[in-house]
């Protein structure tokens with residue numbers, strides 16, 4: 493059985509209840525949602541409604557209507573960035589971002605209509621809120637920051653940055669791809685305007701799911717326009733949320749799985765799952781720290797990390813190590829640049845990248861032991 497340590501890319505396996513929810517939906521009510529349709533259409537719509545209610549409760553948002561389903565984290569981030577940025581706007585972000593933030597922002601910059609300031613993280617892989625404060629200009633419209641680095645696992649000080657962004661009158665977009673379902677995020681306590689995340693990572697839903705929360709201060713353009721299963725009379729996209737952002741048939745089967753994932757996390761307790769994952773990650777990092785030629789990336793203060801352990805090995809390219817672990821030990825890790833080239837530049841691991849082991853709720857001590865033994869065999873020590 494494969495030892496799966498690529499949970500930062502997508503969690504696997506999913507809880508049994510996630511598979512069952514999708515199977516049940518597919519067999520019994522896989523109709524196109526519609527508020528005034530037949531009973532199967534209503535059952536389908538109810539899954540969407542129930543999931544919005546569950547998300548709103550889980551993240552303490554202002555209303556279930558403000559949660560728009562997306563294809564993945566990338567879709568949610570594009571929807572947010574392209575929906576709010578106007579020509580002339582300045583955007584602040586960091587060097588920790590995933591390409592789903594880097595690329596849309598770089599395209600805006602290259603259009604000549606927008607300017608972007610990228611705040612550098614320190615060696616530990618953390619940004620300093622003061623550097624953000626200094627970067628504001630009267631044109632700053634948006635601050636985009638990842639909650640935790642997908643390369644280093646380092647958690648960013650989003651509380652301080654949320655407050656200072658609000659005090660400057662700009663909008664704050666948090667990329668919670670690595671933290672949704674893992675770390676507590678309260679939208680009633682923190683001034684976050686836009687929260688983007690996939691459903692297929694920490695929330696334990698299937699691939700093809702994601703969401704964008706749009707707070708009440710945000711004025712934005714629709715990202716895709718089309719049928720919404722409800723009011724068909726208007727010539728343009730209905731203005732009411734969430735339909736404003738949801739043209740087309742959503743991935744309802746996936747969302748049924750996402751709802752089951754959310755329930756599973758709530759029942760088990762997010763904090764307990766996170767602690768269990770971090771205990772194993774800490775043990776892994778401590779056990780491999782002294783192996784010959786191995787360099788751990790980012791700080792190792794596990795109170796400020798999610799369960800991601802990244803490292804390089806002298807003389808062995810990450811892809812080579814990935815192949816060895818996969819083919820000789822049946823261990824799945826993620827080598828390379830992890831779609832986040834700038835943080836690899838900052839950590840001097842560009843262009844080859846690093847080896848990333850990322851844990852999920854179903855990893856065991858045995859999984860960690862297996863990776864430690866494999867690394868000892870490959871590296872000696």
Ligand SMILES: Cc1ncc(COP(=O)(O)O)c(C=O)c1O
Nearest residue numbers: 564565566590592638642669690
């Ligand atoms: C920090 C971060 N942001 C955004 C994304 C994009 O999410 P998705 O793959 O669901 O599009 C990822 C995926 O790895 C990520 O780690």
